[in-house]
Amino acid sequence: MVSYLVKEFKKKNKVDISGNPKALRRLRTACERAKRTLSFVTEAIIDIDAIYEGIDFYLLVTRAKFEQLNMDLFEKCLETVKSCFSDAKMDKRSIDDVLLVGGSSRIPKVQQLLQEFFEGKDLYSSINSDEAVAYGAAVQAALLSEGVNYKNVPNLVLQDVTPLSLGMEIKGDVMDVVIPRNTSIPVKKTIEYITIEDDQSAVTIKVYEGERMIASENNLLGSFDMAVRRAPRGLPIQVCFTIDADGILYVSSEEESSGNKKDITITNEKGRLSRKEIKRMIQEAEDFKSDDMKHMKKVRAVNALDDYLYDMKKVMKDKCVASKLSFVDILKISSAMIKGKELIDGKEKNDTFVFVDCLREIKSTFQSAFNKF
Template sequence: MVEHFVQDFLKRHKSDIRNNPKALMRLRAACERAKRMLSSMVQAKFEIDSLHDSIDFYGTITRARFEELNMDLFRKCTEHVEKCLGDAKMDKSQIHDVVLVGGSSRIPKVQQLLQDFFDGKILCKSINPDEAVAYGAAVQAAALSGECDQKVKDLLLLDVMPLSLGIEVIGGLMSVLIPRTTTIPFKKERIYTTHYDNQTSVLIQVYEGEGAM
């Protein structure tokens, strides 16, 4: 979106603001405000006084144009959801509720794509997307403290490894010990041999991630 208006400024005023960090920062802030407006309006306008070379800039963008500019990013949302379901070995039909978390989940196109992905399931909008994580943390705190009703006490929160853990072996490769999505705490034992006979010490390099190095 910022690049769109950079090109718009260049076309209208024959001046490139990409070498002006302050102007880019102000434009980015204006684009952020416009993005939020488009969650509830079909068109957003903004004005930036003396954006670059003493030129006042007036920007207008429709929701349709905003969606067109960012469609590749929006589609990545559903790709990540699909990947998470695959990691959890779950089918989307097994999901009871889809809770929106984060300010950008207010974007209508994101909501539409998610609803389409889950075959028309109504999205849960009863929780403020900006506060959903805090609500979850409060429930977990109540469960740990014991100051809660039986329903909360019966909740079991399972944490998992976001990335695989392993050590470096011969050839600079990573030997995975704990795969990602493994429920933790978790213990794993494996026997490794030294590179040379009669070695007196071993350097153990621990790595995190999915690359084979």
């Protein structure tokens, strides 16, 4: 609305006040007053004496014009409402009452859009929009306080949620989500992972928050190394994520056979994101979803090739099996395995289909050799 009035002032007086902070401040104050007026009547007058170089500014603004100027903002508000239902996995028909909070909820167009969204449901108006948050804060304060007469306090439990997904990096720079976004806290979840190399002596736990499928594109909260018993790959590791009622994150890992344990504590003040950054990360996850899916597809192809090579390596170590193969077949299989290993370890950035085709060729080589006996 301020931008519109700046343009109108320039059109009438051939003067641009967009670079004058004092004039803009007075214009913004007048717009705020007009916004409140238009919530109750259909017309409002902008009347500012000597706004710039002694020039007065007078303009009649209708509610229809106000709604036209701000329609993108109104629709953005509605997108937030839709997002809340999507995140909570709720149907709007399950809502008992729609409570309006904040002075801007008095704007008729906002109320109209909400009623249409809730299919004609009446909006709850018995609580003052400016006081609704204060009422809620008072109830929560009473619930947290000792010595309060609880007969007058509603039996409510206020639960916070995680603003972003929490997880750890796994093979292929993949973000494996342990606690999804909007999970109610306190919460505790344990997931079993496995080592990815033979005779691995330690594992690195990297804890991230964010919505990207690529771990390194998220916000790194912390990391630690834990010693593990040397064993063939596939040794189970238990990783536990715990968030307490104060939002403090505890991440621990344990290798049960050796009893080795390690943990890390991440507070809200340590490396956490601001609301603006959280909003940006959620939007980036949507914007780069296609790229992330391509990355995931490639990781799955690489891992499938690596797993098959590992299994075949174990088969070839079996003397009973190897003795049944001809020298030529052994050479073909060894050559195919070396080719696959070099492809995985190579620094060249190959497309997904290269790994898929390589796996198909190696499988064909193995199957043709083993079909002979």
